[in-house]
Amino acid sequence: MPIQKTDAIVIRSYPFGEHHKIIIFYTSDFGKVRTAAYGVRGPKSRFGGSLELLNHGTLVFSERPNKDLRTVQEFDLIDAFDGVKEDFERTTYGCYLAELVNAIESDQTANRGVFRLLQHGFDGLSRVDDIALLARGFELKLLDIAGFAPQLSQCVACSSQPSGAALRFSTRLGGLLCENCEHHDSSAPQLARGSCELMKYLRTCDLARLDRVQASKLNHRQLRLALSRFISYHTELTLKSLELIEDLN
Numbered sequence: 736m737p738i739q740k741t742d743a744i745v746i747r748s749y750p751f752g753e754h755h756k757i758i759i760f761y762t763s764d765f766g767k768v769r770t771a772a773y774g775v776r777g778p779k780s781r782f783g784g785s786l787e788l789l790n791h792g793t794l795v796f797s798e799r800p801n802k803d804l805r806t807v808q809e810f811d812l813i814d815a816f817d818g819v820k821e822d823f824e825r826t827t828y829g830c831y832l833a834e835l836v837n838a839i840e841s842d843q844t845a846n847r848g849v850f851r852l853l854q855h856g857f858d859g860l861s862r863v864d865d866i867a868l869l870a871r872g873f874e875l876k877l878l879d880i881a882g883f884a885p886q887l888s889q890c891v892a893c894s895s896q897p898s899g900a901a902l903r904f905s906t907r908l909g910g911l912l913c914e915n916c917e918h919h920d921s922s923a924p925q926l927a928r929g930s931c932e933l934m935k936y937l938r939t940c941d942l943a944r945l946d947r948v949q950a951s952k953l954n955h956r957q958l959r960l961a962l963s964r965f966i967s968y969h970t971e972l973t974l975k976s977l978e979l980i981e982d983l984n
């Protein structure tokens with residue numbers, strides 16, 4: 736029974752039988768890993784509360800041949816991101832970021848970029864004021880890492896540098912359409928020039944320093960609509976926590 740040890744973040748958990756939980760981790764060395772934590776819901780659980788959603792720690796797990804489900808042996812907590820969890824709205828956004836990684840990443844494909852992005856995302860969530868803008872930055876960075884990066888620097892139809900006051904963001908074609916090409920996808924949502932520039936900035940910015948950026952209500956609305964369509968298209972999922980955030984708004 737091989738034993739593995741790695742840095743890990745809890746991205747999903749749900750009950751399994753009376754006393755156990757299925758826990759999905761995103762790990763730095765093995766990507767997404769599905770595990771069973773036996774006895775975790777019992778009163779004398781040796782894990783205590785360490786396996787809560789969004790927690791970061793050192794995971795030791797065992798694997799059995801031909802079984803997808805691993806077993807949690809130990810989990811030593813490093814960071815519970817208390818700055819996120821003491822606020823309901825920040826927690827909801829944290830759950831959304833975790834759900835997004837769970838939806839986009841496939842099992843057992845290691846990607847340290849995704850692990851670092853989750854850490855930076857949760858770290859930023861406890862510091863910045865505009866957490867919706869942070870979520871948009873996280874979405875763009877995750878899409879880039881996962882290979883779904885939208886084309887933002889040139890028109891997806893004619894490759895020209897898009898000019899004009901408003902452009903369209905086509906999910907189907909994978910990025911911006913210039914004014915001359917908007918007939919290729921006339922149902923694509925519009926993005927004002929400022930929203931396009933903001934999108935480009937968010938893709939490369941440091942998530943913990945977002946407080947230097949001012950985004951208008953229009954920027955927020957346009958980015959949320961364009962990116963939520965783009966993500967639903969690529970994940971073929973309706974993200975539950977995104978719906979909850981929509982309700983909060």
Ligand SMILES: [Zn+2]
Nearest residue numbers: 890893913916
């Ligand atoms: Zn064009």
